[in-house]
Amino acid sequence: MKDDGVRFISAATVSLEAYAAAFTSAFEGYPVQIAFTAPMLARRVRFEQHDLESSLIALEGDEAVGIAGLAIRGERGWVSGFGVVPAWRRRGLGRRLMSELLERARGYKLRRLQLEVLAGNDAAQRLYEGAGMRVTRDLLVLERAADDAPPDARRAPAPEESPAEELLRHYWRLHPEPPTWQRELPSLLAAELRGLCVGGRRRPRAYALLGHGRDGNTYLSDLAAADAEDAAAMCAALGRVDGPMRVINEPARGPYAAPLLEHGFRETMRQHEMTLEL
Ligand SMILES: CC(C)(COP(=O)(O)OP(=O)(O)OC[C@H]1O[C@@H](n2cnc3c(N)ncnc32)[C@H](O)[C@@H]1OP(=O)(O)O)[C@@H](O)C(=O)NCCC(=O)NCCS
Structure with a gap:
């Protein structure tokens, strides 16, 4: 030293x-x-x-x-x-x-170390690269203002309420792209979340879990769907839910990225997920 x-x-x-x-x-x-x-x-x-x-x-x-x-x-x-x-x-x-x-x-x-770094934080990214870490995927931070739901949102069917613990039984089936650390199952099970789904509670096509942050914002803490079509159905149904919403660290290559942007959300920040096999 x-x-x-x-x-x-x-x-x-x-x-x-x-x-x-x-x-x-x-x-x-x-x-x-x-x-x-x-x-x-x-x-x-x-x-x-x-x-x-x-x-x-x-x-x-x-x-x-x-x-x-x-x-x-x-x-x-x-x-x-x-x-x-x-x-x-x-x-x-x-x-x-x-x-x-x-x-x-x-x-x-x-066996593996992972982290997220804000796009543009070159100092930190270089330091991590110097330690052998590599960018594995991009993550989006998205926001929908209270009045940003698309005008035709009222015509979409409303999502069905369902307890989060019931919806989480479908977590593995409905995550073709693995969520980031803060949105993995152990974090979700520890939180108090409101569950909404489309396609029926017994075997939903897609679901969303909503949490209320201490900062007064509603966060979409889990977004689950087998593919982009089902994700789009969930995003349309979220148009029936009032108020501003935020999504932190949605994988850019996951099924929700494009439908969220088409349903009133805009990208406010981007992160890089970096990984090192130890
Ligand atoms: C990112 C941070 C931790 C770097 O710590 P540091 O003690 O300054 O880093 P070091 O002096 O050990 O530098 C190590 C390497 O990081 C990179 N680096 C550090 N600061 C840099 C800067 N301002 N610009 C470009 N590269 C930089 C360089 O590659 C550097 O190697 P070099 O000195 O041989 O060029 C520090 O800037 C920081 O605390 N920033 C605010 C908090 C933060 O961004 N945390 C990361 C969250 S993901």
């Missing part, structure tokens, strides 16, 4: 307040505002399976100067957060954090 006074500790050895504060300062200047409190981070730990023991905080003296978070599901790891405080950027700390994180992931016998 370079002798610049920086040492790495496990996030499990500090309070959640201290980890949340380190997270917030490491993301300063990031295009999407990240300001975590301990309760907000606690929810993420629960929904996303953060492994606090293998997540890292870089300290200079007592001050946190960077973080590298790791979440674990089976043999897969996901980078739950990564950043260096502004005064320490471009001094090699990000690269060191990444190699330490990879060492921990290998120590846990993980």
Whole structure:
């Protein structure tokens, strides 16, 4: 380790307040505002399976100067957060954090590491590429304003309400393109979601699970369909549901990308999913 006074500790050895504060300062200047409190981070730990023991905080003296978070599901790891405080950027700390994180992931016998990076965040993307990660697919962040449902939406049949846990029995059949980490089954099962479907509750053609974010927005947390035609039927039915809606990290090559754009949603951001086989 370079002798610049920086040492790495496990996030499990500090309070959640201290980890949340380190997270917030490491993301300063990031295009999407990240300001975590301990309760907000606690929810993420629960929904996303953060492994606090293998997540890292870089300290200079007592001050946190960077973080590298790791979440674990089976043999897969996901980078739950990564950043260096502004005064320490471009001094090699990000690269060191990444190699330490990879060492921990290998120590846990993980087979794959994945993460998302905002398109245009070249600093982070280069750092990850330097560590051997490669872009595997693009993910869309989409929004529909309250009055953006297409004018003919009222003619589409309304979706049928169904409990989320019932619809989730069809999760595997209706995801030809795997969802991203935050929309995988363990996250969905932990959340309180409203279920809507088309094609009948017993064997739906497609379904959508809606969650209410603490920010007041409605999020489509799961969008399921065997193909684009069934996805289009679900999108048309969503035109009968009032209010603004957001979709985070919809795979660009999945069945929903085109129908969402045809039904009043617009792309507000794009992410790259990156993967490394360990
Ligand atoms: C991305 C980030 C973590 C990089 O950390 P860092 O400590 O500055 O990175 P390093 O000094 O170790 O640089 C490692 C490599 O990353 C790339 N890199 C880092 N900063 C860069 C920049 N501003 N522009 C272009 N490439 C950059 C380079 O390839 C660099 O290697 P080099 O110095 O040999 O050219 C840091 O800029 C940051 O915290 N940004 C805000 C939060 C964020 O975007 N997190 C990522 C979320 S996915």
